[in-house]
Amino acid sequence: MDEGRIVYIGKDNLIVGKKEMDADGDLVLPGGIDTHVHIREPEMCQRGTFQSETAAAAAGGITTIFEMPISAPPQYCPEILQKRIDTASAQSYIDFAFYGAAGRETQYFKALAEAGIIGFKTFLFSPLPGRDQEFRGTCMDDDGALWQGMRAVAETGLTLAVHAENDAIIQRCTAALRNGGRKDFAAHGLSRPPHAEVQAVEKIIRYASLLNIPVSFCHVSCPESLLMIKKAKAKGQRIFAETCPQYLFLNEESALGYGPYAKFNPPIRSRCHQEEMWPFLLDGTVDYVGSDHGAFLFEEKERGWDDIFNAPAGSVGFEVRLPLLMTAVKEKKISLAKAVDLLSRQAAQVFDLHPQKGSLLPGADADLIIVDVKTPFIVKSSDFLTNGREIARLYEGQALYGKVLHTMVRGRFVYSRGYLCESGAGWGKYINTSLLQRRGSCFSW
Numbered sequence: 450m451d452e453g454r455i456v457y458i459g460k461d462n463l464i465v466g467k468k469e470m471d472a473d474g475d476l477v478l479p480g481g482i483d484t485h486v487h488i489r490e491p492e493m494c495q496r497g498t499f500q501s502e503t504a505a506a507a508a509g510g511i512t513t514i515f516e517m518p519i520s521a522p523p524q525y526c527p528e529i530l531q532k533r534i535d536t537a538s539a540q541s542y543i544d545f546a547f548y549g550a551a552g553r554e555t556q557y558f559k560a561l562a563e564a565g566i567i568g569f570k571t572f573l574f575s576p577l578p579g580r581d582q583e584f585r586g587t588c589m590d591d592d593g594a595l596w597q598g599m600r601a602v603a604e605t606g607l608t609l610a611v612h613a614e615n616d617a618i619i620q621r622c623t624a625a626l627r628n629g630g631r632k633d634f635a636a637h638g639l640s641r642p643p644h645a646e647v648q649a650v651e652k653i654i655r656y657a658s659l660l661n662i663p664v665s666f667c668h669v670s671c672p673e674s675l676l677m678i679k680k681a682k683a684k685g686q687r688i689f690a691e692t693c694p695q696y697l698f699l700n701e702e703s704a705l706g707y708g709p710y711a712k713f714n715p716p717i718r719s720r721c722h723q724e725e726m727w728p729f730l731l732d733g734t735v736d737y738v739g740s741d742h743g744a745f746l747f748e749e750k751e752r753g754w755d756d757i758f759n760a761p762a763g764s765v766g767f768e769v770r771l772p773l774l775m776t777a778v779k780e781k782k783i784s785l786a787k788a789v790d791l792l793s794r795q796a797a798q799v800f801d802l803h804p805q806k807g808s809l810l811p812g813a814d815a816d817l818i819i820v821d822v823k824t825p826f827i828v829k830s831s832d833f834l835t836n837g838r839e840i841a842r843l844y845e846g847q848a849l850y851g852k853v854l855h856t857m858v859r860g861r862f863v864y865s866r867g868y869l870c871e872s873g874a875g876w877g878k879y880i881n882t883s884l885l886q887r888r889g890s891c892f893s894w
Contacts, residue, residue: 475819475820478792480543485739486741503877507864514545525549525561526557531564544877547879548566550587558604572584611649634711641716650677691739694774696723698773699843707842731787736799737791742765743763744765745764768834818853825848
């Protein structure tokens, strides 16, 4: 490799490198791309910073992240976006892109696109009480706002990522449960039933068809949603699906004992739903598996034991995403090629970063990971690098395959055998898609 890019791949020893590493017996894979990441800085740095959380990403074999706009304030305008770029540039171990917040303030959409965001992200609800600043500019909370916002996104040519749940259904279900005295873990799942997601997905697909806009559905949890997405794809719509490990490897029964530590939006579904998700991974309906990584404090999650509605939704996932998929490969649920597609290649293709990202080809960025898939290891959250290690309960003690040994970003090792490499913080660069379109490269070298 040279200047951060791959120069040659082959068996013949035609090129001598300055540094050599023997990966005999281990897999060399393209660096992971995580399409769904929450880093709360500057809102609550005690939850995690760009430095702490990208270190965790590197330990999980992730070399590129797409960061979501939930901070205080989120990047709904170019000035806020630039501040977050500057903050991440000083700290990040890995390369990063930002979604732009998409809500009622559509006057900023064009400028955000010109600033190089990877796409837009929207929520279909009003900002939660007390969290107005955190969600400013991110919400299309009625059909009029949704139609107007999607039209504005369509004018930029970028993809709209959607948290697809019908808020009116959720609010009424939640009120009925709370009025009935329900505040246990199962009540959270009942408050956000599958049809709340399915109905929202159906509506977004219809609007996207009318506006000819590419849409990426975030953290899809229901096979019924994926069936609609599959049909839309077959008709030629630019519709993409992301799911997350909790919907593939957990179900209501297995998650019950974790209580608030297993609270997600959408919630973890039934065993039947879980099992019916897998065929959609195999047939290509699911395009990528995002971690939905979001660190919270121990005391924030603990509030959910007394009242599940008082705990925040989400958990950390950087350091288990790849091992869970590699274990599925070991168990022959999916092929290695499919796992690489879901972890890296297809995200790069959907968001127009391929082949610079998500591939091991001459000329591509030298983002690669070396993974041990022969030896099982026990998940120990105490070894995690994320600030949210105290809430990482879901896979604790499990034996998984796919331990990440080394992570390289643009030709530099940033993580190696349990340790962060010296001067890795700040090596990560902003992926500016506007530059990519104009110059054929994401980066200014």
